[in-house]
Amino acid sequence: MARPEAEHPTELELEILKILWSESPLPVREVRLQLERDAARPLAHSSVITILNIMYRKGFVTRERDGKSFLFSPRIPRESVAGEMMQDLLSRVFSGSAAQMMLNLLETSDLDEEELVAMRKMINRKVKEHRQ
DSSP states (O other): OOOOOOSSOOHHHHHHHHHHHHSOSEEHHHHHHHHHHHSOOOOOHHHHHHHHHHHHHHTSEEEEEETTEEEEEESSOHHHHHHHHHHHHHHHHHTTOHHHHHHHHHHHSOOOHHHHHHHHHHHHHHHHHHHO
16 A cells, blocks of 8 residues: 655655755756755666656646756745645644744754844744734
């Protein structure tokens, strides 16, 4: 029995999407080279083709013919993937409590002052929005 397809991109699919979000359209060979260089993930050319075709079938990427090969581009925006994955994490791990998720992030991450200031500004903005 086949395993059901994941609702979110797998780790490797996410690595490929990151490459395509930064530069696209790209041929398979360029995606493979960037996976090897950026993610230290050496894969056979045929493996990358297989993954990209699975991602195409799932609707994660588009492809257009370029001679004998295809050029791939992301079909889903980074913000959409991040939002869906965050909602899933929020629901499954923190029982829907954004405050618990945020507290966990603050306690377990090594945030620098700049990041903390940015988070405080976001929190203050959200508080003002709720008061209106």
